[in-house]
Structure formats: C-alpha cells, structure tokens
Amino acid sequence: MTIARTLDDACAALAEHPDALLLAGGTDLMVGVNRGQVRFDHVVVLDRVDELRGWRRDGDELVLGAGLTYAEMGRGELPTLVPALAQAARTVGSPQIRNAGTLGGNIATSSPAGDTLPVLAALDATIVLRTSNGTRRLALDRFVTGVKQNALEPGELIEAVRVPVLDGPQEFLKVGTRNAMVISVASLALVVDGAGRNVRVGLGSVAPVPVRAVEAEAHIGGCIDWDAASVPDIAAVDRFAELVVEAAHPIDDHRGSAAYRNHAVGVLARRALLRAFPGSAP
C-alpha cells in the first residue's frame, strides 16, 4: 500500500504498480472489497494528496480536483459557479457518503447512475488524466465508454476536471424511489449558456453512459426569447421534452422500467426548462 502525499508520489507508485487500485473516499471501492468482488495486490491511497483536493478558477474555467468531495461541492462559491453540480452533490447518499465520496471516484466508477456525470456531460467537461509521464485531456464522452467502463489506462489517474463557468441558470433533477439516499432511476442536468445562447442537457441512468440530448438542445436553442428569458411557444417545450425522451435508451431493471424512465426524463426536461426560463407560458 502506498499512502501518497503528492501527485508525484501517487504517479510514481502507479508507474511501479500499474494495476494498483486507487483509493479515494472508498465509498464505491470498499463496497466491492467487502463483498469479495474486488481483488488487489497493491493500493494507492489518494485522499492525502493536496494537489487533488479543492478547486481553483482558471480564466473562464474551473479546475475541480479529483479529490473534491460532495460536501465541498455544496460549499462556498461553487454552488453559484456550477449550481447543477452542487445540486447533484446534494442528492448523493447520506452526509457520511458526501463527506467521503469524491468527484474523481464518481467519474472513475463510470456508473450509468453516477450523479455528477450528467452534469459534467451538460457542461462539456474535460477530464485531466495524469501518469508519471505527463497529462492528457479527454472529453467526458470519450472517457466514459460503457457501463462501469472508461478510458483510464493502467498507471493513470484522474487529476482534475475542467468545466466552464456559464452565465445562465442550471438545474439538476433526479428521480428515485425514496426522498433521499437513493440511486438514480433517471436524472437530468440542464445548463444554460447565455453568452453562447444555447441550452445543454445531460441525462443519467437512461443509457449505458451519460448522454447528451443533442437534438433537443438544437431545437430549443432557436425557440428561446433570450431577452425575456422565456420560451414563448409552449408547444416548443413539449417538443423539447419529446426530443429529450428520444435521446434516452433506458433498460428495464429492478429500479424502474424503461417505460417509466422515458416518461420521467420527459417530465424532468419540461420542468427543468421551465425553471430555467420562468417567463414561459405554462
């Protein structure tokens, strides 16, 4: 086991043990370990690496450390800079999980139900990956490749995530069968880029990977009265919801049926849009 103190420590340990397990908050990893599903020879512990903690502003972007916890996403300035991320973080688990669980862990787990993923998808986030030889950047949709599968190479770790600071409203909505501490049955993140005059939508738990509702975005972009912050034609809202549903490809499982998930993302799309553009006719 390596308890890394610096990013270089961690990368060096990984270079030596490319198949080592990375341990951040442990809220996903330890569940697997306790069930005997995860076997390992070496562990690199990341939670004491200061360079992975916290976040900083870099021009129009935020650099979010892989070790940023859910609790931290909801504190200080972040809820105003990336409201949807803070909202998503608040839906995760319980206070204990939010204190331990990290952004990097959520991304690396690459679960279809990972709650930060639809937000990062909507924000066009870039994942910063590092090895002892340097860094590379991947767009989220290139990083997450399937159910719990991603482009992380042996010897590589997630260092940070870069997201833009946008000027419009943001919404994250998550459906679960319980009012808190529940795995998402369907979720939706909607972010508005006022300067770029577009609306971007990410969906969770309705496909193997987080998806963008590209056609819905294209459709609604042209239907917004940007000065009045409204969608004057309510039929355009309905069409938007329909197109969001078309972007979803859910399955039936014990948490919900495909039919329900499709229905739910349509409802969420409508509600999120009307929250973002409150001037719209009901």
Added chain:
Amino acid sequence: MTDVRIDDTRTGERAPRIGDSAPRPDGIPKVDGSFTFSSDLWHDRMIWGGTLRSPHPSARIRSIDIGPAIAVTGVHAVLTAADVPGNPNFGLEHVDQPVLASDVVRYEGEPVAIVAADHPEAVRLALEAIVVDYEVTPPLVDPALAESSDPIHPDGNLIRRIHLRHGDQDVVGDVIVEGTYEVGMQDQAFLGPESGLAVPAEDGGVELYIATQWLHADRDQVAACLGLAPELVRLTLSGVGGAFGAREDLSLHAHLCLLALRTRRPVKMVYSREESFHGHVHRHPARMWYRHHADRAGNLVRVEARLLLDGGAYASSSGAVIANATCFAGGPYRIPSADIDGVVVRTNNPPCGAMRGFGAVQTCIGHEAQMDRLAAALGMDPVELRLRNVLAPGDRLLTGQVITGTAPVAEVLRTCTDHPSAATLPDDTMSLPGGAGRTADPEHVHRGEAVALGFKNLMFSEGFDDFSSAICRLEAGVATITCACAEVGQGFVTLAQQITREVLGVDEVVLAPAATATVGSAGSTSASRQTWMSGGAVQAACEEVRVRLIARVADENGIDPDELVMVDGRVVSLAGDFEADLASVTAEAVEAEVEFRHAPTSPLDENGQGDAHVSFAFSAHRAIVDVDRDLGLVKVVELTTSQDVGRLLNPLQAIGQIEGGAAQGVGLAVMEEVQVLDGRIRNASFTDYLVPTALDMPPVEIAALIEQPEPGAPFGAKGIGEPPSISSTAAVVAAIRAATDLDLTHVPVRPTDIALAGA
C-alpha cells in the same frame, strides 16, 4: 414527533414503576456504538463458519464434492446433509425444512454445505471450492398454480387452507363492491444480521450464543437436529439487532452447533447483508379478492374474500399467518355473514413466515380499501361508514367468537380523526415529493388524506398451550428476575423491572441473562405477547415471593399476614406498629418460580369457527400525503394515530413502538418490496431494498392512547407492538388514492403505478 417528558425528579427519587417512562438501559449504548450485538461475540479460540447456498430456486443435487474445500489451508470442517446426526429437518410448526439440502434445493439461497475455517477468507475460498452438480429444474413461482402443480415437497404444495363460513350464506347486500389487491413481499430489514457463536461443551453438549425471538423453541429444534437431549443444547440470548419476526425460525443455529461439535472449537458465523436477505423468512406476498355487501344505510351485510398467500419453499409459520389473515379478513367491523377462503401455498420463492402484524397487515390493506370503495358507492363519508360498523364488546368476530374483553374501536377511530392536523404546505423543495432530487415544484403536488382502521389478536391462538416462566428471587433487598423472554427491542428489560418494583416495592431489580439452562420457556417474543405473558409471569412470581415473605415475617413476628404490606423497601404493618427493612428480612432469600398461562383458546372448526383468540388490539391511522402525479413520487406528510393499549405501562417505550411500527408501515406503503423474479431476489441489499429515511418518515402525531384495562392482562395492559404496522400502510395507500384518484391495487405503490396509470 410526540414529546415525552421523562420526569427526572420522580425517577431520581425512585426507580421507574408501572406507568413511568423508563428509559431503556441499552438505549444509549445502541446509539453510541458500545452495545454488544451477537455479531460482536468473540472467543479466543474461535474459528469462523460460513454457508454454501443454492444459486438455483429449484434443482436436484446430483453430487457434492467437498474434497477441494477440505484441501484449502485453514479449513477445519466441511459438512453436508450427511453430517446431520439427528433429524435432517427442522421447522417452527411443521418440520419440513432441511438443515442442509440433500437431494433437492427448493429456493435460491437454500443452505447446501457449511464450512469452518481459521479465517473468514479461508471460509470464502473453501465455499468457492465446493463442487455441487445441480440438475436445474423449472421453478414453481406462481402461487396461483401451486395447488395444480406437481408437489415440490413431499408434504405437498398446499400448506394450509381455511375456508371460513360465518352466518347466513345466502344474504346479499343492496350495495356490492368488489376489488382485487396485491401486497408485495416485505422484509423485516433488521440492522443486525444473523450471527452467533457456538462453543462445544465438556459434557458433549454445546453452548449457543444467539440473537433470537424464542430460545426454547430454538433449543428443541437444534437438539433434535443434533440428536442430543435438549439439556445438552444450552442457548443464551445475545445482543439482538432487531427481529420483527425474522428471528423466529432457525437460520444459522444448527449449522453453528454442527460445526462446533465437529471441530471441538468455538465457531462464529455472521451473515452478510445479502446473505441475510436469503437467510430469513419474509412477509407473505398476498393476492386478495374481496366482495363487500352492505344495505343502503351502510350496514355491512356480508364479506366474501379469497386470500392467496405465497409461503415460499417451506412452511415456517405460514399456517398461523393464514389463520390470522382469514380470521381478521373483514377488519374490526360487525359482519353478520362471511365466506373467506384463505390459502397459503408452497412455491420455489423465498420462504415466508412471521413479520410484525402477521397476516393482519395484508388483509388490512384489502378490507380498508374495500371500506373506502363501499363508502364511495354509498355516497357516505368513509369515517361515518366505519363508525357505523365498528366492533364493540359483545360483538361477534367472523369466527363466531364473542369479544369479551375491551374493544374501544369507535374511540380509537374518533380520536384519530378528530385530532387537528399540524400539517402545513411544503415550503422548501426538500419537503416536496422527490425530496433531495429536486423534481417537484409546489404546483405539481396533490395532497390526499385518508383514514384506516386495523386490528389483530394478541398472543398465540387456536388452542396453543401458550405460557411463560419466570423466577423471582428476593435477597438482601435486591430482586433478581430470571426469564427467558427474548428482548428484541420491545421493552421487556424495563417492564420486568417496573413490574417487580410495583409488586415488591423494591428499587433494585436485576434481570438475569435470558437462557435455556436457568429457567423454563418464556414463549416467543412475537404476537405482541411478551408484556402480557412474560410480564404476567414476572408479576405472578413477584406476587408469590411477596406472599411467601409476608408469611415468613408474620410467622417470625407473630403478626397476622393480612396486616402486613410491602412498601418502598420495607415490610410494615397496617396498624403502624411493625416495620422491618426489606434488606434485613430477606437476608435469607425468598424465591418463587411460576408458569403463567393466558385463558385457553380452542381450535378453528372446519368452517373456521371457534373461540380461537385471546384478546384483540385496535388502532387507527390518518395519513396525509403529497403526490407528484407526473412522476409518481410520494411524500408522506403526516401520520396521526390512536391506539388501544389497555393500560400504558411505559409511555416512552409505547411511543417508540408506535413510531417504529408506523415507519415499517410507511415503508410497505411506498417502497419496501423484496422483488422476486423467477424465484430470485433482485434487490438483496440496502442499496436496492429501500427503507424510509428521515426525509420519508413523517412526524407521528399520537392523538390518543386509549386506556381501558383488559381483563386478564397484567395491569390491564395490551401488547402494543403490532397494531402500528397494521393500519399505517392502509392509511398511507388510501391517502395516495385520494390524492391521485387512482385505484392503486398494488402495495407498495410504485412510482410507475401512478405515473403510468393511464398508459
């Protein structure tokens, strides 16, 4: 939440007696983590046990090769059915469940082999190394097909049918409503998984430390399987992390003892959470058809019902569960005519058995939905319809039995519905349906309100010889109570002390460990029976000690025993001319052992008629819910309840039971369901078997606790554990119906049932 004032000045002066709010001694330790649960047991020489379970709901076992498992380093024993020296089967009512499967497996998760090894990791490797050759057979998973299918067990697929016929069978009502309802499989979801420690004894016997609900019944079953005399199997109660019916059947008991006796080493076993879902019985899923008849004024005329309960692979307590479901199928109403066909069958689904409410939960969901339908058909207020029909003392149940005890049904309903609601409109997103998920805005929310009434029997029924034993020993002014009553959270620990203080006027009461070796059976901690039964045994034992002590003091001092009383640590004469300190007059101990029985009951006859039950407890719940119809998400806003308690012995504990039971009821109403597909559990974890969180559980407003002392019960107290989980579910579901205008016949109500109702 209802506030309870613990009167410190009073408890400071003298330890709590009957009617005082006595705090549980294990309360704070359970919160701060210092309580020792059965999973914390430790022995320096102990090794670890584990269970190999069937991955198939139905299969023949062609062969089992344990060779590779024995070869694993650190393994001490690998045992199969062939190693069970005594009775190969066990069972609570019917001995039909193999200790270890030999030729067939009948449910997913059925134990096939057990292992003991130095370390849990070695246990895991050994379990993986056992080679079982299964010939998979198609499972019987539809209970409706059970009776017509080939038997999956030598005892057949019908576990029990009770065809109850009461009154004139030809009457027909002016107004008739019909409905079909389905209740899913609920899990007890206790927090402390099955665990225990077995220690081999010098005399060839075994000591078993275990969390259970009935030590002596476990002992007898384990001893039979081990082929040992019952005295050689000695059970001691360990820290119980919740029970709710799930610890009535054996789980790892016999396995631990087999491994300990074989290895001559102490063996510990702890189920994982997933294993626990396969390792205990669940609440029976039910399919219920009802037809209610009433006259135009709203008087119930007749109730017909067909109840089908899925018992799963083994009988467990299914026979008693279907008896309750059938006897109480109509609810706490005067019903002159009934035809109730109650059936529980065997399938290859997970075994079902006891859970809080025991058959009355399922039928309450049915009869209360029917009462609401009837009210709608009659154009009557649902509360008025109920009040018109509620049972009262002297009325007959569907079994023909006359209620001779108290039955404040109208009082319970009236106080509950009259209680002002404190519910306000939600003001923040968190308190809307969907909660933390931020899915709803206030305009998406529809509010509904409804009431439900429920009841069930207290104690064992149908002629069962139901008793509890207790020993009271008074020495040097300190009373020691020995009773095998399993404390599973229901509150015997404080009650035994309160009762003893009340009877003997002592302050210091020691409760000896609950064990089979020191005292006779206390019966099961179930059926809301221990306050009455073991409370009654303690009371009787203390009374006997009092009588004996007074006789002795009277004799020694030449006083008429009728002149002597025990008060506050002294024996005094009524005339005031004699006074002795209790400690000094009990320097030589006084001891008494009693067996306490409730009034006898009789079996049900072929028409389901008979005086089969002892006593009944009633409760009402009013639920207020907010529903987001588009997404089908529910927020239970408020629950108000009134309950018939006979007499309140410990208000603090009563409130705990009432809130906890309601939480389980809310869970069943909106989320708790063990999902079984093709005989397999799909959600055997707390990730996917959801129980209410603090955001899901509303405040419980207690409108009234009706105190009408029950004849025959110690201090007039009725058991209070089960009613809270009976009418709560029905009330919440009815409130969701009110908010949505949907029939909602499946419980728990799933988001899709609401959101896609039209689709």
